[in-house]
Amino acid sequence: MSVTVTPRPTRTSVSPADCPLGSQGSVGIPQVPAAREVPASVCYAETSPGSKEEEEGKPAEDDGELTEEEVANCLYNLGHSATGLEYLYRSLSAPGRNLTGISILCNYVHLQKLELPYNKIQDLSCVSHMPYLLILDASHNELSDFGFHPPKNLKDVNFSYNRMSEMKVLSAYSSLSKLNLDHNLIREIQGLEKCSNLTQLSLAHNRISHISGLENLPLRELCLILRERNASVENLERIWTLQMLDLSFNKIQSLSGLQKLHFLGTLNLESNMISEIKEATHIHDLPLLWELNLLRNPIQDEADYRLAVIFLLQQLRALDQQGVTIEEKVTAVNKYDPPPEVTAARDHMMHLVYQLRQPQVIFDSTLPSVDAPYPMLVLSGPQACGKRELAHTLCQDFSDYFAHGTCHTTRSPYFGEEDGSDYHYVSEELFQDMIHAGKFIQTIQYAGHWYGLSREAIEGVAREGLACCVHMELEGVRSLKNTYFEPRYILLVPTDREGYSHRLQSRGLYTQDQINSALSRIDTYIRVNREHPGYFDNVILCDDTVEAYKTLSEVVREYLGLEEQGGRNSTRAMPENTFTGDSLMYERSKGCQPPISHHTSMTGLTDTSGLRSTNHYSKVQARLTPQKSSAEMASLQKRQQLAWEALSGRSPGAYTQPIRRVSVTAPGAIGPHTLQDPASLSSMIPATSDRPPDPGEDSSSQKAHATSSRSSPQGTGTGPDVELLDVPGLGHDLDRLRGQVESYAPQTSRPTSPGVPPEPASPRPGSNAKPILPPIPSGRKSTAQND
Ligand SMILES: Nc1ncnc2c1ncn2[C@@H]1O[C@H](COP(=O)(O)OP(=O)(O)OP(=O)(O)O)[C@@H](O)[C@H]1O
Structure with missing residues (x-):
């Protein structure tokens, strides 16, 4: 908050000196005529004086003493006195006159505003005679202390660019709300304790080495430049009222200490030593922070600096004096914390592009009818909820219908797992090669390992004339839903958290963190199912694996249209015409809804709308698909x-x-x-x-x-x-x-x-x-x- 000298605007109105009342009537003393004597057409009030000398650049008197004649030229702002009894000029402005003595002003007791910048004043004792003074600008002078008894109502004081080496006790300045002490020789912040109205304080460019004495002040704006090389902002945390903080041109390295300034809106940290993006985390929780300036800090050299800071401080509206756009915010979020849908879409896009490297052949999973997608069954649920065992058992019991689509993983096999059956265990390098070769339909990273469903896993099953059954986490489902496959998705979810936690622990394979993470994912699955009705075709509680399997096989039999045939392993012929669908999808296209299992309608897990077997998602997609254009129609005809x-x-x-x-x-x-x-x-x-x-x-x-x-x-x-x-x-x-x-x-x-x-x-x-x-x-x- 350094002082800037703004040039006085060119005056177009009449100066007090030109006033028909003459200079005598314009002084701030009681000889001023009553208001009624001032013609209504004369509007002096609020006009700046701008004396003729000033306008013509005429130097002040040689002895530097302010004369009455000069005073007359410097007065402006005609109006009622503070008492309301007189009519007089209330402001005086005498900048840049080389003034050294202003004792004459002792007579101008009604002044409310006194501007004396750019002079050589050393003594301001005349101010003690101005009980109505509100604003005092004595910047760019030679003052070494305040040197006057403060007017009771003095609010705004500018003593920047003087020679003050210490702050006297300002307890008498009870009304002071704005104090500028930039560019002085002050070593310590003191004497402000009783300034209970002080909201704006500027102490830039002094010899202050640490922040103190500001506690309990109602400061809203603070500008500080410390002398200390390793300046820290720790002591600011108690000035919780701050709204604007200017700490530019310091040597600040850390923002620790600012995290409690919950009202902070503007933070200027230009030209400091902040070098790490993580420093922004200290101000991450300041909800009102909308403007931050980090120009000329080493942090600017960090890769993706701007996006990273915008991501950490999403409340910002301006960074480095440049507006933050919505696009930047979205890009930042997608980069550093992509929503699951974005991650899934990226995964799908990646595999789609890489698949172009594979020979373009008719897949074994391609059915002759466009309306009959290849049938797949996806069991989803949190880790170790039993879906893998269920998938395998299902594929065994319904071996004439399903085979297991074995995924690839980079994790090493657990005891008893079989390569090619549970997973294809491959090295990280091979897995990456497979990705780049376009072999995967979808991949995810889970618990530090890669998992992927390869095209060949599906085609191998399709080649046998069977439907493919796979198990995967929610992320895999999201990615798979982007593909053209239209599997039935069955959610297996444990509700007995203790039992589930015990199951995880008894496996002896997971760390406590992994167990906690798996437990927390139960809620994620339930939330997705609740918020996206139809996302899963069925939900089965899997606290008891035997019961879960029973329900699962019932559901599958319903899918297959075998429910009337009783036996679980039935491969008997379907009565003709009882089920005219040719696949799971056909049943879906007919709008059939397999009965909801009693498990799925249990307490609070979800509403039944989320359990419909009809793939709501696909239906919505289909509804959103636009009508065929004439070009598409022509293409279709051509193909026919x-x-x-x-x-x-x-x-x-x-x-x-x-x-x-x-x-x-x-x-x-x-x-x-x-x-x-x-x-x-x-x-x-x-x-x-x-x-x-x-x-x-x-x-x-x-x-x-x-x-x-x-x-x-x-x-x-x-x-x-x-x-x-x-x-x-x-x-x-x-x-x-x-x-x-x-x-x-x-x-x-x-x-x-x-x-x-x-x-x-x-x-x-x-x-x-x-x-x-x-x-x-x-x-x-x-x-x-x-x-
Ligand atoms: N291609 C895939 N896409 C998404 N998730 C997958 C994929 N393959 C496996 N998963 C899932 O990754 C998780 C971790 O698998 P892993 O086999 O290492 O753990 P697990 O403890 O044996 O779990 P589970 O018994 O549920 O299979 C499991 O939930 C599994 O279903």
Whole structure:
């Protein structure tokens, strides 16, 4: 808070000297005429005097003594006296006149404002005669002490740029609210104890080495420059009323001591020695801090300094004299404490991009129908809640439907764990290589280790014609929800915290911190489930693993449409037409909601809206999907046309291949669930007699050709994964295709002719009873390998 001398504005109004009342009537003594004698048109009040000498730069009298004539020129602000009885000039301004003596002012007892900067005054005793004085500016003089008996109402004193070496006891200055003592020779802060109204104090550029004597003052603004090299701000903590603190040009290294200044709004720390970002944590909890200046501190050289400080001090509106934007705040948060959704989106983006490095092939998990996503089951819940055991048991008991999708991890195997079954245990280096090679669908870092679900883990299961069952933490679920997969998510959550904690402890694998963290995550899971209805398709309490499994298998049977068949391990054929869905997703698309287990509706865990099996999230997404544009419609038509041509043998277009996948699909494996409306597919296949192959077309031209330009991006994770590739040796086989359509037609709701027996069931055991099975033929395995 150093003193700046602002040039006096050019005066356009009439000076008191020019006043029709003459200088005699303008002095601050009682000869002033009554107010009624002043013509209303003369407006002197609030005008600055700006004497002629000052305007013309005329030097003051040689002896430096203020004369009456000069006083007359320096008076301004005509108005009522403080008593209200007289009409007079209330202010005097005589800056830069080389004045040394101002004793004449003893007569001007009614002055309320006295400005005498830039003179050579050493004695201000005349001020003792001005009982109404409110504002005194005696900066840039030669004062060595206050030297006057303070007027009772004196509020604002500026003694900057003088020669004061000590502060006298200012207990008599009871009204003082603003005191500027910058640029003096003061060594110690003292004498202010009784200034109970002092709100603004400036003591910059003195010889003060430490902060003291400011306790209990109602200071709102404080400017301090200390002499001490290792200046600390510790003693400021008791001045809790501070709103503006200027500590610029010190050697401050730490901000410790400012954390209790809860009213602080502006903090100027320019040109100090603050070098570490972590210092900002000391002022992190100051809710009103909106302006901070750290210019010319070593901290500016820190990487991402600005974002880091903005992150730590999100209440800031200006940093280093530059406004803080919303974008900066969001960027800072996303950088240093990204919300889980952002982390998941980043994970998904990363794998999506890296997947482009993988051969673009038709995945084994790609189903012929865009509406039938590959069926997956994801068990989620806090660590060691039993989901891994449940997943394995489920895959064993429902081995005709599910297989375990084994994740990769960089942690080493626990006793009894099996590589390839529990996890694929890999080194950190290999894991990173796999990420960069685009092998993963999602990854997370948990408890210092990496975990990842690889594309191959899913494809390996899909290749067997089974649905994939995996277990993962919430972060993995978030990431997976960004992909085109549409699994059923089952939340397994313990409610008996003691039991859960005991289970964790008895494993003997985790530190207390890890156990506490796992315990705290129970609430996270419950909160997510409560706040995002439909996020999980089912919730199962897993305090008792046996009970949990019972419920889980019931839920799964309901998914599979096996609930009417009783036995847990049933692989018996489904009654025809009782479940027309071809996958979990189909059931979902019908809006079916498996009954909510009694577990899920238990106390306070969640409301039932959060437990619906229908994937609310997917529905909302679908609703938000905009209508198809004309370009998209045209593209669709074009694709249909291509498909038609390919089917009719006219062209061996890239669309041959996806269709051909159907042609090589084992009929039984496709089942009624493969295509929701076989009739529609049938209608796509021309009768051979209707549309014979073009005579000029040889068989080689019917080979499917994959071109990258025709590859669907969906296969890389953005949508239904239809990928195009070249499969040598596979030609059109419309007859086979038609045969398949016909073979599974009786299993669907398509009306059949009375008396016509249904086609024999697939030779694959149990295949006609698996509406959930993905329509991936067992023979597909070798095809994919060839690919
Ligand atoms: N790909 C993945 N994505 C997200 N989470 C995963 C993934 N793979 C494993 N996890 C989860 O990471 C957590 C730690 O797994 P880990 O196997 O090390 O612990 P655990 O004590 O054996 O837990 P659990 O018995 O629940 O599997 C588990 O909750 C596990 O389900």
